[in-house]
Amino acid sequence: MSSETVLSVHDLKLYYRTRKGIVKALDDVNFDLKKEDVLAVVGESGCGKSTLARALVRVLPRNIHTYEGEIILNGRNVMDLDEETFRREIRWRKISIVFQGAMNSFNPVYRIGYQVAEPLIIHDHVEKKKAIEKARQLMELMGMPSAFAERYPFELSGGMKQRAAIAMALITNPEIVILDEPTSALDVLTQANIINLLKRIKNEFRLSYIFITHDLGLASELANRVAVIYAGKMVELSSADVFYTEPKHPYSKGLLLSVPTLRTDRKPEFISGAPPSLIDPPSGCKFHPRCRFAWSKCSAEEPAMFKVGEDHFVRCWLYGDGR
Amino acid sequence: MSSDGKLLELEDLKKWFEIRRGFLSSKVYYVKAVDGVTFSLDEGKAVSLVGESGSGKTTLGKTIIRLYEPNGGRILFQGKDVTHIKANDLKWYRRMTGLVQQDPFGAFASHFTIFRSLEEPLLIHNAVESKEKRAERVFKVLEEVRLTPVEDFAYKYPHMLSGGQLQRVAIARAIILEPKLIIADEPVSMLDASVRIEILTLLRRLQERLRLSVIYITHDLATTRFFSEWALIMYAGHVMEKASTQEVLRNPLHPYTKALLTATPDPNPENRNRFKEVPPGEPPALVNPPICCRFSPRCPLAFDKCFKEEPPEFEATSGHWVKCWLYERS
Numbered sequence: 001m002s003s004e005t006v007l008s009v010h011d012l013k014l015y016y017r018t019r020k021g022i023v024k025a026l027d028d029v030n031f032d033l034k035k036e037d038v039l040a041v042v043g044e045s046g047c048g049k050s051t052l053a054r055a056l057v058r059v060l061p062r063n064i065h066t067y068e069g070e071i072i073l074n075g076r077n078v079m080d081l082d083e084e085t086f087r088r089e090i091r092w093r094k095i096s097i098v099f100q101g102a103m104n105s106f107n108p109v110y111r112i113g114y115q116v117a118e119p120l121i122i123h124d125h126v127e128k129k130k131a132i133e134k135a136r137q138l139m140e141l142m143g144m145p146s147a148f149a150e151r152y153p154f155e156l157s158g159g160m161k162q163r164a165a166i167a168m169a170l171i172t173n174p175e176i177v178i179l180d181e182p183t184s185a186l187d188v189l190t191q192a193n194i195i196n197l198l199k200r201i202k203n204e205f206r207l208s209y210i211f212i213t214h215d216l217g218l219a220s221e222l223a224n225r226v227a228v229i230y231a232g233k234m235v236e237l238s239s240a241d242v243f244y245t246e247p248k249h250p251y252s253k254g255l256l257l258s259v260p261t262l263r264t265d266r267k268p269e270f271i272s273g274a275p276p277s278l279i280d281p282p283s284g285c286k287f288h289p290r291c292r293f294a295w296s297k298c299s300a301e302e303p304a305m306f307k308v309g310e311d312h313f314v315r316c317w318l319y320g321d322g323r
Numbered sequence: 324m325s326s327d328g329k330l331l332e333l334e335d336l337k338k339w340f341e342i343r344r345g346f347l348s349s350k351v352y353y354v355k356a357v358d359g360v361t362f363s364l365d366e367g368k369a370v371s372l373v374g375e376s377g378s379g380k381t382t383l384g385k386t387i388i389r390l391y392e393p394n395g396g397r398i399l400f401q402g403k404d405v406t407h408i409k410a411n412d413l414k415w416y417r418r419m420t421g422l423v424q425q426d427p428f429g430a431f432a433s434h435f436t437i438f439r440s441l442e443e444p445l446l447i448h449n450a451v452e453s454k455e456k457r458a459e460r461v462f463k464v465l466e467e468v469r470l471t472p473v474e475d476f477a478y479k480y481p482h483m484l485s486g487g488q489l490q491r492v493a494i495a496r497a498i499i500l501e502p503k504l505i506i507a508d509e510p511v512s513m514l515d516a517s518v519r520i521e522i523l524t525l526l527r528r529l530q531e532r533l534r535l536s537v538i539y540i541t542h543d544l545a546t547t548r549f550f551s552e553w554a555l556i557m558y559a560g561h562v563m564e565k566a567s568t569q570e571v572l573r574n575p576l577h578p579y580t581k582a583l584l585t586a587t588p589d590p591n592p593e594n595r596n597r598f599k600e601v602p603p604g605e606p607p608a609l610v611n612p613p614i615c616c617r618f619s620p621r622c623p624l625a626f627d628k629c630f631k632e633e634p635p636e637f638e639a640t641s642g643h644w645v646k647c648w649l650y651e652r653s
């Protein structure tokens with residue numbers, strides 16, 4: 001599929017300032033997203049996945065130390081836009097988000113239908129009644145009885161609230177939707193139902209997703225591209241087909257082997273050690289203390305993203321020049 | 324110990340919670356969190372309790388080790404009835420059982436060193452008299468859970484350890500009184516994917532080496548495979564299916580178990596090209612649950628009888644039990 005690029009990210013960085021030091025939560029991230037692509041962003045807790053989401057929609061906490069790079073949407077670098085323009089033209093309009101834990105962030109005192117309609121009312125100044133009507137239609141499309149629009153958050157199950165959160169992200173007709181762990185608090189059957197829903201609406205609305213998850217099995221339900229993040233750095237970027245059959249980075253390999261499966265007889269294995277601190281990470285390749293293949297160069301110098309195939313990049317000296 | 328090697332036997336075990344709706348109302352309701360569970364566990368074996376949140380698995384675990392008092396049925400431990408034991412008997416039972424909980428970060432007092440946290444149960448139970456012997460025991464369990472060199476770890480504080488390391492300390496604390504039974508309640512669900520298998524492997528090794536029985540509570544069917552001999556599938560307070568883990572995974576019978584298997588994805592790029600056939604809907608509330616089969620409102624195969632009467636457990640094949648009318652012998 002050689003379709004148009006809708007999003008292109010160059011050297012994106014986001015560091016937080018804390019009492020203990022600077023947290024390099026996201027460093028030098030590069031990727032392209034094409035129309036109707038689903039890029040899964042995978043990695044373990046604290047590796048920087050939500051930070052990437054926040055950086056893309058510019059919803060930032062106060063303690064930002066560094067926020068730089070290029071975010072090119074339809075040919076325009078939106079990092080150059082002032083907050084007002086970004087809010088009016090980009091956030092929700094072009095790129096919207098279902099935040100991690102969104103289903104628990106609804107305001108308990110407003111009806112769900114109103115809250116789903118809120119981006120329209122606030123950002124597009126659509127008349128309240130009309131907006132709520134649109135919300136109601138969209139919620140129905142998400143598999144919710146439209147009468148649920150009248151309910152308060154506490155009157156809905158987790159699965160229903162999550163559907164409402166997805167409806168809310170879609171109400172402004174965005175091209176790109178970021179889904180940050182959209183099913184992680186839900187039970188397995190509800191999760192499968194929501195994944196079905198996400199597949200269906202992606203086709204229907206010709207959406208592109210950035211699908212953030214720590215679960216490699218779940219990622220394969222939606223993704224045609226995969227980005228692996230380790231300690232704030234992207235370490236592999238690949239098509240899903242290649243990634244799931246022949247991952248290249250030692251961390252990607254280890255992570256895939258650590259997933260227990262139901263349909264194969266493979267015994268899962270673990271990677272010894274734990275992910276590093278982002279305040280004082282290891283020198284060189286951040287994975288070297290846990291890597292079976294590491295040699296002197298790995299602790300001395302940080303590898304770049306090396307191209308190993310068509311649209312396939314790996315941050316590891318095993319694939320570097322002169323090896 | 325009963326002669327047939329059974330460590331634990333549950334007979335129709337029930338745990339209901341009483342609630343009142345509205346403080347003026349005298350009407351009492353029950354949340355039937357565990358509603359008639361029967362199974363037995365051999366010494367040195369592990370059983371997985373699989374279910375989604377709210378299915379009653381944690382309540383069952385806590386009832387088994389008598390953190391809750393059952394409302395009905397019986398618990399036999401080494402052939403002895405422990406269903407309603409009190410005082411000294413209960414204290415003995417607490418020593419024979421250990422608990423590892425989900426959240427390793429909230430499991431330890433922040434101002435205690437690891438050594439102190441591990442010494443605590445020994446002090447409470449007056450298990451080891453001398454200070455030297457206690458230290459010996461603490462170091463020994465740290466060794467068992469492979470937090471080595473032990474002197475390095477013993478004097479650290481909880482915040483200095485990773486989630487995986489803390490969960491090992493939790494396991495060490497659970498085994499320090501040399502119990503016969505360990506309940507591990509979602510012990511890895513808060514840990515990083517890359518270290519989960521490490522912790523499960525450790526538990527498995529201890530189970531075999533120390534001849535422990537383990538009740539492994541999880542929502543993740545895929546992790547039961549290499550870590551338990553038996554599997555119980557729970558739904559809305561009932562055990563829907565029980566058999567050897569291999570059998571449940573290879574030859575699932577209950578429509579709910581089948582749905583769980585279908586819904587659980589393996590990493591496979593072909594997944595994106597298909598939709599999953601899973602039943603819609605959600606588990607019933609446990610206040611006044613359906614008096615028939617609790618899965619019937621969602622079951623794709625339900626027929627008349629399923630909406631009228633609760634099925635008993637049928638033994639579909641030898642040792643494979645399923646609570647579903649489809650398996651009634653005519």
Ligand SMILES: Nc1ncnc2c1ncn2[C@@H]1O[C@H](COP(=O)(O)OP(=O)(O)OP(=O)(O)O)[C@@H](O)[C@H]1O
Binds near residue numbers: 017043046048051278
């Ligand atoms: N506002 C903040 N100030 C300081 N540090 C932060 C802040 N937000 C996040 N961090 C740190 O940045 C790192 C990346 O966090 P982030 O939330 O992006 O991770 P994540 O990959 O989304 O993790 P999870 O899988 O747990 O959701 C972590 O070390 C986290 O503790």
Ligand code: SF4
Binds near residue numbers: 249250287289295
């Ligand atoms: S650069 Fe070296 S340490 Fe890093 S992943 Fe590659 S081989 Fe391992």
Ligand SMILES: [Mg+2]
Binds near residue numbers: 049050051180
């Ligand atoms: Mg996150």
